[in-house]
Amino acid sequence: MADGLLIIGSSQAGVSLATSLRALGYADPITLLGDENHRPYQRPALSKEWLQGEITNESLMFRTQEYWLEHRIDVLKNERIIRIDKRDDGSGVAHSMSGREFAFDRLALAVGARPRRLLLDGVDLPGVLYLRNADDALELKARVPDVRDVVVIGGGFIGLEAAASLTKMGRSVTLLEAAPRLVPRAVGEQTSAYLLDHHRAAGIDVVLDAEVRRIVARGDRVGGVELADGRVVPADLVLVGVGVLPNTELAESVGLVCDNGVRVDESALASDGVTVAVGDCANLPNPVPGAPDGDRVRFESVNNAVEQAKVAAYAITGRREEYAGIPWFWSNQGALKLQIAGLSSGHDRTLVRADPERGKFSVLYYRGDRILAADCVNHPLDFMAVRAALSKGLSIPYDAAADPSVQLKSVTVEPAALVAD
Ligand SMILES: Cc1cc2nc3c(=O)[nH]c(=O)nc-3n(C[C@H](O)[C@H](O)[C@H](O)COP(=O)(O)OP(=O)(O)OC[C@H]3O[C@@H](n4cnc5c(N)ncnc54)[C@H](O)[C@@H]3O)c2cc1C
Known part of the structure; x- marks a missing residue:
């Protein structure tokens, strides 16, 4: 057999x-x-x-x-x-x-x-956790009732999602990000700035440019996180999310x-x-x-x-098919629903479509006249329109998209039409 x-x-x-x-x-x-x-x-x-x-x-x-x-x-x-x-x-x-x-x-x-592990003094103390699999999550969830102050190290997707959840669960959360902005590898500057405002308004104490020096103990458990400037942020629990x-x-x-x-x-x-x-x-x-x-x-x-x-x-099964998909991703962070379509690398200009009253916010990424990607916050219609356009090899004219009241799917065009313009 x-x-x-x-x-x-x-x-x-x-x-x-x-x-x-x-x-x-x-x-x-x-x-x-x-x-x-x-x-x-x-x-x-x-x-x-x-x-x-x-x-x-x-x-x-x-x-x-x-x-x-x-x-x-x-x-x-x-x-x-x-x-x-x-x-x-x-x-x-x-x-x-x-x-x-x-x-x-x-x-x-x-x-x-x-998960990428931190190489710092104190990382092996009880109460310093990572979040990749169900056992990690079970341990995190079991500890939450006994915890007041949480420090999240890493302002990427996992760090922000967990920080938003723990804040919603009534914990006092400080998030330490080494870079000058949030999610620096995956979203553009405008989106990072939007996320920062949102999470600070939701009660997370976000520290950018944070240089973590070591994890400090309180008794035989984690007690805080010491930064390079000497400040110690108190922590009953430290969650590390610094990539995989x-x-x-x-x-x-x-x-x-x-x-x-x-x-x-x-x-x-x-x-x-x-x-x-x-x-x-x-x-x-x-x-x-x-x-x-x-x-x-x-x-x-x-x-x-x-x-x-x-x-x-x-x-x-013996049939060669090429992967030619349009990457997409979602990340729910408390009340904020981020959806990303395409890849923004190589873009030379961006366009922000904001509807502050409805809490909608999108950033469209262009190379020349071609749309490459979009970060959409609480804006599923923009996300779906950009994803559909990219998967059909179509584009969305920059000027038409600049009016935030325009439905993107109604202005989608063949790339050739952009040249004819
Ligand atoms: C907390 C969390 C939230 C996420 N949220 C989102 C989201 O909102 N949107 C999104 O698009 N993605 C999200 N992701 C990412 C998404 O879950 C991963 O991209 C996806 O799980 C990748 O699947 P995978 O099968 O390639 O790898 P994995 O999920 O890493 O699975 C690999 C499996 O292989 C096992 N394994 C490894 N080595 C061996 C071995 N030698 N022998 C036997 N077994 C082995 C591992 O234990 C694991 O079970 C999230 C991930 C995490 C951890």
Whole structure:
């Protein structure tokens, strides 16, 4: 009997790959294996609705047991793969920490990413937490009732989402960001400034240009965070959200090329031409139409995990489909719903569409006359219009978009029309 496909990592990308394959009629055995002690679950709500107690544990689960059984997907938890023997044809055997062996005809790496750790005195004190998986989230949630002062280190998406949730839950939150603005890697300056105003107004004490020197103890637990200027911000709990690192060790051990993730092509195939790598662990050619030649990206988003899993499923079933999606992302931060469409890198001008009365705010990014991306706060119509335009290869004229009362979808044009103007 065929050994079939072994998917290492049973989160967003691994689950999407398994379900996409069955939807395409792939009939070989699928083993979907992960090292966590939970059924496959979704991460986004861990810093938001779930943390705030608005949704149940069960609602985080990807699929029911009946689905896995019915679709003959063998889902295994608590199995950490520590070694892989792989042959040139892509088949091999994976060895888990528990001593089990998993033979495969083909391998998929969906091993995701892990939090970047702070290297400072005091980081090992009880009460210094990270937030990547369900166990982290369970620990955080369990500690909240005993906590008054929280310091969040890192003003990226996870830090802001958790800070907003903890503020809503009545905690006093200070957020320390090393850069001069919030979410510096993923949004433009205008959006950063908007986020700053919003979160300060909501009660978060945001400190920019914050240089953390060490974590200080109170008794045998965390007691505060000391900054370079000597100030100590009191903390009963410190949450660190300073980015993630792709898990590439297994890929490297079997000789796959890695560079900020497992290097894959448009079809999610790694450098051996047969293993696939999907989701947060993969480094792929920038899929945005018109992106500079050779540009590569590693996304950390649900949308990317799902879209990349689809092309990987095609590759495994022998149909080459190129990933040419429009990246999109969302981040709910308390009352603020941020949605991002496209990639703004390479833009040369921006346009702000603000409706302060309704709390709507969008920034559109342009290179010349072509729209590249949009950051939309509480503005789903702008988000949907930009996403739809980008995915159809259309643009939205800058001048027409400058009137915030104009519905963007009503002014979408072929790029050729911009030249004719
Ligand atoms: C708190 C939080 C909130 C988020 N919010 C959003 C959001 O609002 N919007 C959005 O688009 N994205 C969000 N994300 C990002 C999104 O969840 C990730 O992009 C997505 O989970 C990536 O899926 P993945 O399967 O590639 O990797 P991961 O989710 O990292 O899963 C990889 C899995 O592989 C397992 N694994 C690793 N190595 C091994 C091994 N050797 N053996 C066995 N198993 C292994 C890991 O334990 C893990 O279970 C959020 C992430 C977090 C943590």
